[in-house]
Amino acid sequence: MQRTPHDVAVAKPAVPGPVAPATSAPTPVPAPVAASAAPQIQLIPASAAGALDAAEEAVDLLLESGRAPGEVLVITTGEQHPWAAxxxxxxxxxxxxxxxxxxxxxxxxxxxxxxxxxxxxxxxxVNGGSAAAVAEALPLAHARAGALLIVCGDPQQINSVLGAGV
Structure with missing residues (x-):
């Protein structure tokens, strides 16, 4: 129960504060839905040169663990994956x-x-590309991920885009 009021308090600043209490809108409903919809984020440290190999290994592990191939999207920030090319x-x-x-x-x-x-x-x-391309790709990938986002690349660069502690 303590988490729900905290989640609601976090959600209220995104909605105009004075309007929500005046209309008695049920703000607790959207907050738990949004919180439960956020994908888990996993970071695999890798250099730009090794990020594609790390991503391939992650895909292999996902498929070996029972994920269906159609459930996986791989995004590259630098050079295209050879399959895409x-x-x-x-x-x-x-x-x-x-x-x-x-x-x-x-x-x-x-x-x-x-x-x-x-x-x-x-x-x-995160196999290269400009800092702007990476900064654009990571939030987009986060929005596209339903349950899990795996990011392979430089942890410092990734944390600066997605937020500390990823």
């Missing part, structure tokens, strides 16, 4: 049709990840 060679339409089919792991570059739908698990390889 290969599939894009067949054209943009065919590439995104595979995404829409949702039956396999999908790999997207950060610049096009906003087009990707949410999936239960999102893995981000």
């Amino acid at each position: 290969h599939e894009l060679s067949f054209g943009d339409t065919a590439y995104w049709a595979q995404h829409d089919a949702g039956d396999d792991v999908f790999y997207a570059e950060a610049t096009s990840a906003s087009r990707a739908a949410s999936r239960p698990v999102v893995v981000v390889a």
Whole structure:
């Protein structure tokens, strides 16, 4: 019970304070829903050069543990994943049709990840790219992750974008 009032107090500043009490709006309902909808975040420390390999290992472990391939989205902040580069060679339409089919792991570059739908698990390889691209990709990945966000990269850079203690 102590957590609910704390969650509500945290949620109230996002909504105009004087309006919510005056209308007697049921503010406790949205706060627990939002709190329970937040994905778990896991950080795998890796250099930019090793982030893609770390992401591949994470995907392998997810699949070995029973995750369905269609539940996983992988986003790269630097160079495209080789699978994405290969599939894009067949054209943009065919590439995104595979995404829409949702039956396999999908790999997207950060610049096009906003087009990707949410999936239960999102893995981000912080394998380069500008600081602005990383700062844009991580919140987007967080929003796309239903249950779990795995970020592979430099912990200091990731924590500065997603918040300390990730």
